[in-house]
Amino acid sequence: MTWVLANIEQIWRLTLDHIALSVPPIILGFLIAVPLGWIAHRYRPSRGAILTVSGLLYTIPGIALFLSLPVILGTRILDPLNVVVGMTIYAVALLARTAADAFDAVSNDVRQSSVAVGYGPVRRFFVVELPLAGPVLLSGLRVVSASTVSLVSIGSLIGVSSLGYFFLNGLNRRFPTEIFTGIVGVILIAVVFDLLLVVMGRLVLPWAHVSRRRESSSRRAIA
Amino acid sequence: MITFDGVSKRFPDGSLAVDDFSLTIPSRTTTVLVGSSGSGKTTLLRMINRMVDPTSGRILIDDEDVAGLDPVKLRRRIGYVMQNSGLLPHRTVIDNVATVPILEGVKKSEAHARALELLDTVGLDRGLAKRYPAQLSGGQQQRVGVARGLAVDPNILLMDEPFGAVDPLVRDELQQELLRIQRDLSKTVVFVTHDIDEAFLLGDQVVILRTGGVIAQAGTPAEILANPIDEFVASFVGADRGKRSLHVDPAHTSGERGERVLVDGGGRAVGILRDEAPAPRSPGAVAP
Numbered sequence: 001m002t003w004v005l006a007n008i009e010q011i012w013r014l015t016l017d018h019i020a021l022s023v024p025p026i027i028l029g030f031l032i033a034v035p036l037g038w039i040a041h042r043y044r045p046s047r048g049a050i051l052t053v054s055g056l057l058y059t060i061p062g063i064a065l066f067l068s069l070p071v072i073l074g075t076r077i078l079d080p081l082n083v084v085v086g087m088t089i090y091a092v093a094l095l096a097r098t099a100a101d102a103f104d105a106v107s108n109d110v111r112q113s114s115v116a117v118g119y120g121p122v123r124r125f126f127v128v129e130l131p132l133a134g135p136v137l138l139s140g141l142r143v144v145s146a147s148t149v150s151l152v153s154i155g156s157l158i159g160v161s162s163l164g165y166f167f168l169n170g171l172n173r174r175f176p177t178e179i180f181t182g183i184v185g186v187i188l189i190a191v192v193f194d195l196l197l198v199v200m201g202r203l204v205l206p207w208a209h210v211s212r213r214r215e216s217s218s219r220r221a222i223a
Numbered sequence: 224m225i226t227f228d229g230v231s232k233r234f235p236d237g238s239l240a241v242d243d244f245s246l247t248i249p250s251r252t253t254t255v256l257v258g259s260s261g262s263g264k265t266t267l268l269r270m271i272n273r274m275v276d277p278t279s280g281r282i283l284i285d286d287e288d289v290a291g292l293d294p295v296k297l298r299r300r301i302g303y304v305m306q307n308s309g310l311l312p313h314r315t316v317i318d319n320v321a322t323v324p325i326l327e328g329v330k331k332s333e334a335h336a337r338a339l340e341l342l343d344t345v346g347l348d349r350g351l352a353k354r355y356p357a358q359l360s361g362g363q364q365q366r367v368g369v370a371r372g373l374a375v376d377p378n379i380l381l382m383d384e385p386f387g388a389v390d391p392l393v394r395d396e397l398q399q400e401l402l403r404i405q406r407d408l409s410k411t412v413v414f415v416t417h418d419i420d421e422a423f424l425l426g427d428q429v430v431i432l433r434t435g436g437v438i439a440q441a442g443t444p445a446e447i448l449a450n451p452i453d454e455f456v457a458s459f460v461g462a463d464r465g466k467r468s469l470h471v472d473p474a475h476t477s478g479e480r481g482e483r484v485l486v487d488g489g490g491r492a493v494g495i496l497r498d499e500a501p502a503p504r505s506p507g508a509v510a511p
Contacts, residue, residue, distance in 0.1 A: 110309055110311060112274075112309065113303070113311075116269075116303035116381075117371065118297075119295075120295045132311075132312065132313060205313070207314070207355045208313075210358055
């Protein structure tokens with residue numbers, strides 16, 4: 001505890017760095033994965049390709065990704081951008097399939113009826129499909145958020161500062177308190193992010209929480 | 224007036240849903256397309272608002288070919304009510320009803336005021352306005368669906384088995400409500416169902432379809448009942464099973480006031496014969 005108090009300034013600084021590295025990939029991942037998921041949902045032939053490729057992206061080892069990105073992007077090896085791009089790739093990998101499933105889950109009756117009452121394609125996407133895909137997208141986003149906050153730590157291996165620094169430094173110094181501090185910090189950030197997402201969901205998707213009197217009405221094939 | 228002129232529809236998978244279909248649907252009356260699944264009735268309905276485009280032939284609304292109209296604009300001036308209501312689950316009742324007027328640029332306050340009136344029209348309590356569809360019963364959801372269909376005050380109202388998924392008592396209520404609304408508003412209603420009794424109740428004109436959108440017989444319920452054109456129609460309306468030929472059964476004529484019991488060809492008691500027509504059931508109905 002004395003160590004924590006003595007180093008509170010550094011802990012705070014690295015926590016902020018960690019947050020600054022985590023937020024952009026979560027947002028960018030969402031912005032990229034949603035259109036990809038929609039395309040996979042809408043154009044069946046593209047589905048296999050999009051979901052397989054995005055799935056494979058997740059299998060690239062983190063450290064290999066961070067080391068190869070400077071070559072691809074032309075960035076310097078210590079540039080935090082490498083971590084942001086790498087994390088965004090993982091976020092897209094995780095979220096693209098969820099997004100496709102989220103759009104699949106939108107009731108066909110509702111889609112048909114929104115066509116019938118005169119929503120054009122663009123408005124239908126933003127006003128009908130996207131909000132209705134919201135609950136599933138949100139659950140995917142919560143996974144991505146937790147995963148990103150935890151994976152950003154790897155950035156420390158290539159010298160981009162985050163709470164991951166405490167893991168490396170604690171390991172080198174054989175000093176468990178430091179490692180433990182890093183872990184607690186990462187978990188706290190993940191929990192706070194998750195709470196924020198849940199609260200946002202409540203605000204943006206109030207309808208998803210009303211009691212369901214009719215879970216699903218009997219669905220018949222269209223004659 | 225809606226005119227189908229030699230309309231065919233072949234879907235991309237090669238199936239022929241509708242084959243050379245021609246029909247005139249007069250304005251301000253209810254026309255019911257009735258048939259089993261595969262009769263193309265929903266396809267026909269959806270061709271009117273261009274949710275489906277015909278492979279060949281034309282559909283005219285008041286002599287204007289719908290193929291030349293912008294589909295989105297066309298749909299916004301035609302009411303559409305479907306089975307399972309098709310309400311937007313993330314919008315409240317009042318927002319659902321006001322959807323299309325707002326799309327059309329009507330001010331929100333105005334659209335909401337009109338939506339509340341429409342809830343009255345379809346017999347829904349205004350207190351439900353702020354609920355979400357999932358918080359309503361199936362019958363209430365269908366009423367909201369009808370209110371939404373009426374929101375732009377369309378000349379044409381398309382109804383695709385709107386009462387198909389509610390229980391029989393509620394269906395009966397909704398049918399009466401539709402008859403009352405139609406007496407007041409006189410829309411051109413095109414109604415699709417597989418239920419011949421519903422068709423006879425609601426239809427000024429009933430069109431019985433065979434598989435592939437072929438008209439088996441079109442006419443008033445009375446014409447079809449009196450003269451089923453062939454065995455298919457007779458079987459469809461139940462005439463072949465004696466369901467439609469009623470007689471007074473002397474064996475059953477009993478009771479204190481000597482009620483005459485009507486029995487159908489199958490020997491099933493179906494009602495009591497009265498000398499005069501019963502008063503309308505729905506409390507909203509007012510004598511002319």
